Amino acid sequence: QSFGIPVADHPEDLTLSAKGHMNDGVMSSRLGLAGKPNASEDIHIVRDLMLAELTGGHIHLQHCSTSLGVEMIRQAKARGIRVTAEASPHHLVLTEEAVEGYRTEAKMNPPLRTQEDVDAVRAGLADGTLDTIATDHAPHHYDEKEAAFADAPNGIVGLETALGIILTHVVKEGLIDLATMVDRMSCQPARAFNLPGGTLAEGSPADVTVFDAEKSWTVDPSRFLSKSRNTPFTGWSLTGQPCLTIVDGRVVWSV
Numbered sequence: 001q002s003f004g005i006p007v008a009d010h011p012e013d014l015t016l017s018a019k020g021h022m023n024d025g026v027m028s029s030r031l032g033l034a035g036k037p038n039a040s041e042d043i044h045i046v047r048d049l050m051l052a053e054l055t056g057g058h059i060h061l062q063h064c065s066t067s068l069g070v071e072m073i074r075q076a077k078a079r080g081i082r083v084t085a086e087a088s089p090h091h092l093v094l095t096e097e098a099v100e101g102y103r104t105e106a107k108m109n110p111p112l113r114t115q116e117d118v119d120a121v122r123a124g125l126a127d128g129t130l131d132t133i134a135t136d137h138a139p140h141h142y143d144e145k146e147a148a149f150a151d152a153p154n155g156i157v158g159l160e161t162a163l164g165i166i167l168t169h170v171v172k173e174g175l176i177d178l179a180t181m182v183d184r185m186s187c188q189p190a191r192a193f194n195l196p197g198g199t200l201a202e203g204s205p206a207d208v209t210v211f212d213a214e215k216s217w218t219v220d221p222s223r224f225l226s227k228s229r230n231t232p233f234t235g236w237s238l239t240g241q242p243c244l245t246i247v248d249g250r251v252v253w254s255v
Helices: 026-031 038-055 067-078 089-093 115-127 162-171 178-192
Strands: 007-009 059-061 083-087 208-218 237-247 250-254
Touching: 007 038, 038 059, 038 067, 067 083, 067 115, 083 089, 083 115, 083 178, 089 115, 089 162, 162 178, 162 208, 162 237
Parallel strands: 007 059, 059 083
Antiparallel strands: 208 237, 237 250
């Protein structure tokens, strides 16, 4: 609080989830995999919201994935608690069913959960409870993911597909509009962490992504610029793709 920066919080109670590999439920039981219950995330969110209220500090909750967690954040904001919170593209469009066949590219933390949870995360993004969109980019070497599900690391490539997923399955489906998407992916994250970016104002950092909102493409990991290929979206048809990236005033990538 004294420094004017938030506490970035990965909400997880490891006493409940440390031995888990996917969402705890019918799907995990059928696959014979130890699960991570929603409660492991919810308990941590409640605790840290209470601490934020007690101290007056700002807490930033990362990659929220549970229906109850979203509702608790909604209520905390209504009470004036200083909280910002993220939605990640995969938690907006995928459920635990993506793990079928022990697909390690769908293994992440927090795990993919139920349709009820996905619907709640989408509703939270729509009404501003979840006010930022974060890629949750977690690349891993191919060999690491080509392992037994329980042995494979958590995480997926997020940067390569985030824009296309959000434009196709969030904006074009009417959940939020294009201006809100830009705010949630750029402007609001900068505001949340008191960073000078997220604006095109004169004198601000020249970090800019130009994108074609109508460009159609198919997700092909072999074409990723990242050295990692661990994506659950292989073969998805998406609309919207970056065409120019400027970092600190320099063009670092273009089509």
